[in-house]
Amino acid sequence: MTATLDTSVTGREPGPDETTAVRQPQRPVLELVPSSRREDVQATTRLTAEQIEELGRRLDAIRDRILAERGASDAAYIRDVIRKQRALEIGGRALLFAGVLPPAWIAGTAMLSIAKILENMEIGHNVMHGQWDWMRDPKIHSSSWEWDNVSSSTEWKHSHNYLHHTYTNVVGKDRDVGYGILRLSEEQRWTPYHLGNPLYNFLLSLFFEYGVALHDLEVEKVLAGQKPWSRVWQQVKSIGRKTGRQVFKDYLAFPALAGPFFLPVLAGNLTANVVRNIWSHAVIFCGHFPAGAVQFSEEQLADESRGEWYVRQLLGSANLDGGRFFHLMTGQLSFQIEHHLFPDLPSNRYAEIAPEVRALCEEYGLEYTSGPLWTQYLQVLGTINRLALPNGKR
Amino acid sequence: MFRSAAPAPGRSGRLLAAASALTTPLLPEDFLTLFDPLWSTTSLRGRVVARRRETGRAVSVTIEPGRAWAGHRAGQYVGVGIDVDGVRHRRSYSLSSPEGARYLTVTVQEVPGGVVSTKLVRDLPIGTVVDLEQADGGFTLPDPPPAGLLFVTAGSGITPVMSMLRTLDAGAAPMPDTVLVHSARTPEDTIFAAELAGLAARHPGLRVVQRHSGVTGRLDPASLDAAVPDRADRTVYACGPDGLLDALTDAWDDVVVERFTPPARASEGTGGTVEFGTGTVEVQPGQSLLEAGESAGRIMPSGCRMGICFGCVLPLREGRVRDLRTGQAHGEPGDLVQTCVNSACGPASIDLP
Numbered sequence: 001m002t003a004t005l006d007t008s009v010t011g012r013e014p015g016p017d018e019t020t021a022v023r024q025p026q027r028p029v030l031e032l033v034p035s036s037r038r039e040d041v042q043a044t045t046r047l048t049a050e051q052i053e054e055l056g057r058r059l060d061a062i063r064d065r066i067l068a069e070r071g072a073s074d075a076a077y078i079r080d081v082i083r084k085q086r087a088l089e090i091g092g093r094a095l096l097f098a099g100v101l102p103p104a105w106i107a108g109t110a111m112l113s114i115a116k117i118l119e120n121m122e123i124g125h126n127v128m129h130g131q132w133d134w135m136r137d138p139k140i141h142s143s144s145w146e147w148d149n150v151s152s153s154t155e156w157k158h159s160h161n162y163l164h165h166t167y168t169n170v171v172g173k174d175r176d177v178g179y180g181i182l183r184l185s186e187e188q189r190w191t192p193y194h195l196g197n198p199l200y201n202f203l204l205s206l207f208f209e210y211g212v213a214l215h216d217l218e219v220e221k222v223l224a225g226q227k228p229w230s231r232v233w234q235q236v237k238s239i240g241r242k243t244g245r246q247v248f249k250d251y252l253a254f255p256a257l258a259g260p261f262f263l264p265v266l267a268g269n270l271t272a273n274v275v276r277n278i279w280s281h282a283v284i285f286c287g288h289f290p291a292g293a294v295q296f297s298e299e300q301l302a303d304e305s306r307g308e309w310y311v312r313q314l315l316g317s318a319n320l321d322g323g324r325f326f327h328l329m330t331g332q333l334s335f336q337i338e339h340h341l342f343p344d345l346p347s348n349r350y351a352e353i354a355p356e357v358r359a360l361c362e363e364y365g366l367e368y369t370s371g372p373l374w375t376q377y378l379q380v381l382g383t384i385n386r387l388a389l390p391n392g393k394r
Numbered sequence: 395m396f397r398s399a400a401p402a403p404g405r406s407g408r409l410l411a412a413a414s415a416l417t418t419p420l421l422p423e424d425f426l427t428l429f430d431p432l433w434s435t436t437s438l439r440g441r442v443v444a445r446r447r448e449t450g451r452a453v454s455v456t457i458e459p460g461r462a463w464a465g466h467r468a469g470q471y472v473g474v475g476i477d478v479d480g481v482r483h484r485r486s487y488s489l490s491s492p493e494g495a496r497y498l499t500v501t502v503q504e505v506p507g508g509v510v511s512t513k514l515v516r517d518l519p520i521g522t523v524v525d526l527e528q529a530d531g532g533f534t535l536p537d538p539p540p541a542g543l544l545f546v547t548a549g550s551g552i553t554p555v556m557s558m559l560r561t562l563d564a565g566a567a568p569m570p571d572t573v574l575v576h577s578a579r580t581p582e583d584t585i586f587a588a589e590l591a592g593l594a595a596r597h598p599g600l601r602v603v604q605r606h607s608g609v610t611g612r613l614d615p616a617s618l619d620a621a622v623p624d625r626a627d628r629t630v631y632a633c634g635p636d637g638l639l640d641a642l643t644d645a646w647d648d649v650v651v652e653r654f655t656p657p658a659r660a661s662e663g664t665g666g667t668v669e670f671g672t673g674t675v676e677v678q679p680g681q682s683l684l685e686a687g688e689s690a691g692r693i694m695p696s697g698c699r700m701g702i703c704f705g706c707v708l709p710l711r712e713g714r715v716r717d718l719r720t721g722q723a724h725g726e727p728g729d730l731v732q733t734c735v736n737s738a739c740g741p742a743s744i745d746l747p
C-alpha cells in the first residue's frame with residue numbers, strides 16, 4: 001500500500017484504476033463532496049468531528065422542542081387544510097360541469113388544479129411521511145392514506161420515504177437523482193441517450209405522476225439482476241389498478257356525468273392533472289438540483305454519524321423563497337432543508353424553525369441554499385442541458 | 395382502530411360503492427363528513443349533545459350516535475375516542491342510560507392524572523364529535539331478570555347498575571325484588587343520590603342502601619351480609635374498585651363483576667424493542683404493547699384496555715411477550731396476543747392489521 005501513500009504525497013490526479021484505492025486514506029473527517037465538485041464545497045465542510053456532532057445535538061434539540069410542543073393547534077391546521085382542499089375539489093368539479101362557459105371552465109380548472117396540488121403536496125406527501133401519525137386519527141395516518149396520484153402509497157413510501165430520504169442525493173442510491181431517465185450528475189456515466197436530457201425532462205414534467213409511479217419499479221435494478229421480475233410484475237399490477245381508477249375517475253366518470261359537456265370536463269380534469277404534474281416536478285427538482293445543493297457518492301455513506309447525516313441532508317437540499325400561500329402550495333417543500341432534516345415533523349412547523357436552522361448553518365459555515373422558484377428552476381434546467389453533453393463542464 | 399360500523403345496507407350501500415369511483419382514492423364519506431361528521435359509513439361517531447354535572451368530580455355526557463349505532467344492553471360499556479391536545483385517546487365507559495334510549499349517556503368520574511376522564515369531566519364542549527365503538531360487555535341481566543337481585547356498587551361503579559335500574563324502571567314489568575348497596579366517599583360525592591332515592595320511593599320492590607366510606611368505612615362481605623340477611627338467595631352483581639370485587643368473589647360464590655381498572659400487575663416486565671408492522675417501537679418496562687404502540691403513533695386495535703374483551707389482540711410473529719398480570723413470559727409465532735395486558739420481554743415482532 002505504499003503506492004497509495006506515494007500518490008497522495010505527490011498530489012497528482014489519480015489514474016482511473018487507482019481512484020478508489022487512493023481516495024480512501026485521503027478522506028478527511030467528513031468528506032461530503034464528490035470528486036468532481038470538491039472545490040465548491042470543501043470550504044463549507046471544514047468542520048471537526050466534534051463540531052459536527054455538536055451541530056447534530058443542536059438540531060436534535062430543535063426537533064425535541066417541536067415534538068414536545070405539537071398539539072391541538074397543529075391538529076387543527078391539518079384538518080383545516082384537508083377540509084378546504086376537499087371543498088375546493090367539490091367546487092372545482094361542480095364549476096367544470098358548467099364548463100361550456102369559459103369563465104366557469106377557467107375557475108373550475110384552477111380550483112381543481114389547486115385542490116390536486118394541495119392533496120399531493122401539503123396533505124398526501126406529508127401524511128405519508130407520518131408527520132401526523134402522532135394524532136392517532138385512523139383517517140389521517142401514514143398507514144392508511146392513499147393519494148390522488150397514479151403512484152400507489154405503498155410504493156411511494158418505499159422509494160420516497162426510505163430510499164430518497166435515507167440516501168438523499170447519493171448518486172446510484174437515491175432514485176430521485178434523475179428518476180432513472182435523466183442525467184443530473186457528472187457522476188452518472190454519459191451515453192448518447194443523454195443528448196435527449198432536456199426533452200426527457202420536459203416530458204417527465206408533463207407526465208410527472210406516471211414518472212413517479214414507474215420510477216418505483218427500479219427497472220435498472222432488474223436489468224442488473226438485483227431485483228426479481230416477479231416483484232416488478234406485482235408492482236406493475238398495483239400501479240395498473242391505481243392508474244385505472246384514477247383515469248376512470250378523471251377521464252371517464254366525471255366527463256360522462258356531465259353528459260353533453262363531456263369534453264369541457266375532460267379537458268378541465270386533464271389540465272388540472274398536468275398543472276399539478278408540472279408544479280410538483282418543478283418544486284421537487286428545485287429541492288435538490290439547483291447549484292449549491294450537493295450530490296454524494298456511495299462511499300460517503302459508510303459509518304455515517306447522526307451529525308454527518310444531518311450535514312448531508314443540509315447540503316443536499318435547497319429551499320425556495322416565497323409567501324405563505326406559496327409555501328402551502330409546495331407542501332412546505334419550499335423548506336426542503338428543514339423537511340430533510342426532520343421529515344416527520346408536522347409541515348406547518350417548518351417555517352417556524354427555518355430561521356433557527358439558517359442561523360445554525362451560518363454559525364457552522366454551512367451553505368444554506370435558498371432562492372426564488374424561477375431562478376432555482378432555471379439553474380436546474382441549466383444543469384439538465386449541460387449534462388446532456390459528455391463532459392458536462394460548467 | 396375501533397371496529398368498523400356495519401356497512402350501509404341495501405341500495406344506499408350500492409350507491410356509495412358506485413360513488414366511490416368518483417371519489418377514489420378517498421371514499422364518499424370523506425366528502426359527506428364535511429357536511430356532518432356523523433355520516434361516516436366506516437367508523438361510528440357521535441356528537442356530544444348534553445353534559446350534566448353529577449358530583450364535584452363526575453359528569454354525565456350525552457352523545458347522539460351515528461345511524462350505525464346498534465344500541466346497548468343495560469350494564470354494557472362503550473368505547474369512546476376523543477382528542478386531547480390533538481391526540482386521539484380511547485377509553486371504555488359504562489353506559490348509564492337505559493336500553494333503547496335514542497342518545498347514549500356515559501357517566502364519568504375524574505381519575506387523578508387521567509388524561510381522558512379529566513377532559514371529559516372538565517372540558518368537553520357541546521358539539522364535540524367523538525369516535526364510538528359498538529357497546530360490548532357481559533355485565534348484563536338475563537331476560538327475564540332473576541327474582542332476587544343484589545347490586546353492590548362503589549364510586550363510579552354505580553353507572554352500569556344505573557342503566558339496569560333505569561331500564562327496569564322504564565319496563566312494563568314490576569321491579570323485581572332488588573337491593574342496591576351503594577358506597578361513595580361522602581354524600582356530596584354520591585353519583586345519582588337523588589335519583590336512587592326517587593326510584594326506591596316509586597318501586598316497592600327496590601331497597602336502596604347508601605353508604606359513605608368516609609363515615610362508615612368501606613364495604614366488605616361481612617357488613618353486606620349484615621345489611622342484606624337474605625343475600626344468599628339473591629343473584630349478586632358487583633361493580634367497583636378491585637379490592638371490593640376481589641373480597642366479594644373470595645367470600646361468595648357466583649358474583650357477577652365488572653371491573654373498571656386493569657387487574658393488579660404482577661410484573662413490570664423487562665421491556666424491549668418490538669417491531670410493529672413496518673417499524674420498531676421501544677416498549678418500556680411496565681408499559682403494555684398497546685400503550686407503547688399508541689405513543690409511537692401507531693393505529694392499534696383496542697377495546698376495554700384491561701384484558702377482558704380481546705378487542706386488541708394482534709398476531710405475534712416472532713419472540714415472546716410477558717403478561718403483566720401474571721408475570722409469565724409466553725407466546726409462540728402465530729399466537730394472538732392481548733396487547734393491552736402484555737409487555738415486551740426482549741425483542742419481538744407483531745403484525746399490525
